[in-house]
Amino acid sequence: MRKVEEKKEEISRKKYHRNIRWMLVLYDLVVYAAVAAILLIFYCGSERLTGIGVLQQICLAGVWIFLVRIAGNIYGQVWRYGGIQCYIRLLFTDAVAFIGYLGTELLLPIQKISFARMVSLVSLNLLGALTLRMVYRYAYKCGDQRSVKGRILSALLHMFGGIESEPDKEVQKIKVAIIGAGRVGVSLAEELLNNPEASYLPRCFIETNPEKVGREIQGLPIWSEDEATFSRLGEYEVQEIIFAIPSMDAKKKKKLYEYYKKAGYKLKVYDYPIVYTAGGKRHLREFDIEELLFRKPLIVSDENTNAYYKDKVVLLTGGGGSIGSELCRQLAKMKPKQIIILDIYENGAYDVQQELKIVYGDKLNLEIEICSITHRKALEKVFKKYRPQIVINAAAHKHVPLMEKNCIEAIYNNIFGTENLVDLCEKYEAERFMMVSTDKAVNPTNVMGATKRFCEMIVQSASTHGKVKYSATRFGNVLGSAGSVIPLFKRQIANGGPVTVTDKRIIRYFMTIPEASQLVLQSGAMAKNGELFVLDMGQPVKILDLAENLIQLSGVQGIKIVETGLRPGEKLYEELLVKTEELDKTPNKMIFIERDTALSKEEISERMEILRKACDMGDDLMAKEALRKAVPTYKTPEEMNQKMGA
Numbered sequence: 001m002r003k004v005e006e007k008k009e010e011i012s013r014k015k016y017h018r019n020i021r022w023m024l025v026l027y028d029l030v031v032y033a034a035v036a037a038i039l040l041i042f043y044c045g046s047e048r049l050t051g052i053g054v055l056q057q058i059c060l061a062g063v064w065i066f067l068v069r070i071a072g073n074i075y076g077q078v079w080r081y082g083g084i085q086c087y088i089r090l091l092f093t094d095a096v097a098f099i100g101y102l103g104t105e106l107l108l109p110i111q112k113i114s115f116a117r118m119v120s121l122v123s124l125n126l127l128g129a130l131t132l133r134m135v136y137r138y139a140y141k142c143g144d145q146r147s148v149k150g151r152i153l154s155a156l157l158h159m160f161g162g163i164e165s166e167p168d169k170e171v172q173k174i175k176v177a178i179i180g181a182g183r184v185g186v187s188l189a190e191e192l193l194n195n196p197e198a199s200y201l202p203r204c205f206i207e208t209n210p211e212k213v214g215r216e217i218q219g220l221p222i223w224s225e226d227e228a229t230f231s232r233l234g235e236y237e238v239q240e241i242i243f244a245i246p247s248m249d250a251k252k253k254k255k256l257y258e259y260y261k262k263a264g265y266k267l268k269v270y271d272y273p274i275v276y277t278a279g280g281k282r283h284l285r286e287f288d289i290e291e292l293l294f295r296k297p298l299i300v301s302d303e304n305t306n307a308y309y310k311d312k313v314v315l316l317t318g319g320g321g322s323i324g325s326e327l328c329r330q331l332a333k334m335k336p337k338q339i340i341i342l343d344i345y346e347n348g349a350y351d352v353q354q355e356l357k358i359v360y361g362d363k364l365n366l367e368i369e370i371c372s373i374t375h376r377k378a379l380e381k382v383f384k385k386y387r388p389q390i391v392i393n394a395a396a397h398k399h400v401p402l403m404e405k406n407c408i409e410a411i412y413n414n415i416f417g418t419e420n421l422v423d424l425c426e427k428y429e430a431e432r433f434m435m436v437s438t439d440k441a442v443n444p445t446n447v448m449g450a451t452k453r454f455c456e457m458i459v460q461s462a463s464t465h466g467k468v469k470y471s472a473t474r475f476g477n478v479l480g481s482a483g484s485v486i487p488l489f490k491r492q493i494a495n496g497g498p499v500t501v502t503d504k505r506i507i508r509y510f511m512t513i514p515e516a517s518q519l520v521l522q523s524g525a526m527a528k529n530g531e532l533f534v535l536d537m538g539q540p541v542k543i544l545d546l547a548e549n550l551i552q553l554s555g556v557q558g559i560k561i562v563e564t565g566l567r568p569g570e571k572l573y574e575e576l577l578v579k580t581e582e583l584d585k586t587p588n589k590m591i592f593i594e595r596d597t598a599l600s601k602e603e604i605s606e607r608m609e610i611l612r613k614a615c616d617m618g619d620d621l622m623a624k625e626a627l628r629k630a631v632p633t634y635k636t637p638e639e640m641n642q643k644m645g646a
Contacts, residue, residue, distance in 0.1 A: 031128035053111030068097040098122045173201040175237045181205040181222050185244035188270045203236040240266040308525035309334040315388035318395030320348025326517040338365040344372045373417035383428040394436045403448040407620040414451035425468045434524035435472040450634040460598040463530030471527035473520045477508045489550045497559035499547045507540040531593045
């Protein structure tokens with residue numbers, strides 16, 4: 001047993017034995033010898049040293065300098081990759097060596113030299129050592145076989161360092177131009193240059209700021225957009241363009257994107273992912289389809305919103321879904337007292353829980369409840385246990401074609417589930433109920449939209465007789481969400497096509513998941529009671545354009561776009577507002593309030609009874625007819641498309 005332990009100790013000593021680069025020690029000795037000869041032999045100064053005195057000073061200073069450098073592991077560093085910390089360590093060790101040299105020189109009975117001469121000896125030697133390392137590192141980074149300067153540096157590196165400049169690796173690397181010579185762009189360039197395993201090699205910056213144009217950073221030239229011609233980029237072998245200006249104007253970004261894309265360059269972006277997860281960081285990635293909308297992301301949360309949710313108990317239904325999970329991320333930043341994620345799908349809820357635990361740990365009071373909002377008894381148990389102050393209902397069946405064939409299930413989940421939540425909010429004295437709605441609720445042409453419109457009617461009616469403050473928030477299609485058209489397009493492209501669009505004329509409003517989530521939270525915080533909030537989502541987008549952009553983005557050639565015809569319940573144009581002339585403004589210029597005349601409690605009850613009886617019959621067609629009676633604005637797609645001139 002003892003022999004085994006001794007063997008382990010021996011292996012451990014070998015493992016942690018310092019690997020000193022004696023060649024570098026030798027070069028430093030040559031530098032030191034040259035400096036000592038200049039300052040102690042050729043330069044006499046006011047002190048006339050004898051040969052013995054010169055030898056004493058050379059030995060004393062040299063012993064201190066090299067002993068402290070070895071102790072400080074200066075010769076165990078890999079200088080070709082060394083950063084500022086390596087140079088700081090060298091400065092520190094030589095400063096310690098100077099103090100030791102000064103103290104010893106004063107104590108020993110040897111010939112003395114002036115303080116200024118001692119400082120000059122150590123400082124000039126330090127300057128020589130720094131120069132040696134900088135030249136070595138520069139030769140390693142810039143040595144190649146493409147130019148005379150590169151060949152000279154490569155030869156020097158091989159002669160004095162015994163290593164190659166790795167020209168083969170540089171040939172294999174992808175040459176890139178970085179748009180933006182600011183903090184983000186420079187940090188990317190440094191990361192790529194200092195990482196020998198990086199797949200990319202920066203060759204130049206493209207900058208809009210005239211103060212930077214014509215200068216260099218990290219040895220890379222900074223060009224203006226006019227100077228970065230295709231021929232010049234070709235001379236520098238640039239293969240890809242990287243956008244590294246997060247704050248760039250959307251129109252400007254679109255112009256540059258289209259300009260370089262048409263020239264055949266692959267384009268990437270260095271930034272956070274669009275669907276920003278807690279704890280994430282910037283990385284080099286492909287353009288997300290959301291970015292190809294080229295509009296400035298809407299920021300709707302503010303200090304008042306954050307303050308409202310702080311120290312509150314918040315229940316999120318559908319908390320494991322696309323919108324629900326982002327609501328959890330946004331809420332976690334606002335320091336609520338407790339977040340309860342309620343979802344029927346345990347995997348989604350688990351994923352959000354683990355993500356938030358990694359970032360916030362014990363600082364966030366997070367609970368998970370697996371339950372359907374249609375299960376009244378189980379739902380009441382959750383309300384009784386946590387007594388939520390704020391309830392956000394993001395649980396719903398949202399897939400349009402599937403709900404056309406499953407009308408009864410859509411009514412049970414979307415309508416009866418919302419009714420359960422409203423009743424329990426009143427019973428357990430919640431402060432506020434916020435419902436996530438959709439643009440498909442406006443003049444609905446499908447079951448999903450009609451059920452969500454009826455949910456809005458339930459919420460508005462409850463605001464007239466309940467004690468809870470109610471509101472609903474309506475927005476358009478969410479990019480990247482489950483059921484979104486984008487994942488479908490990506491799968492079709494991955495399979496070699498074709499990409500299918502139901503109709504090339506289809507137009508939709510789009511927003512990102514963070515935008516939608518922030519809107520829900522802010523509108524809920526500003527709600528007084530009974531409001532139906534609507535977001536000004538700007539210009540709608542053609543689905544055909546999205547498909548074409550995504551194909552371009554993939555780089556796959558020969559992908560066709562096929563028109564398949566409108567699906568059941570689908571209309572060509574979505575609307576966000578029922579009556580555009582009846583809008584109120586809010587403190588946020590992007591958010592408006594549409595005021596409808598709320599139905600009475602009795603009217604809602606009558607319509608609910610019609611829906612219940614139809615659902616109890618188990619016939620989806622009967623349920624759909626009952627839904628038409630309950631929601632007067634529910635029309636057929638043909639009626640709406642004809643009305644809108646499709």
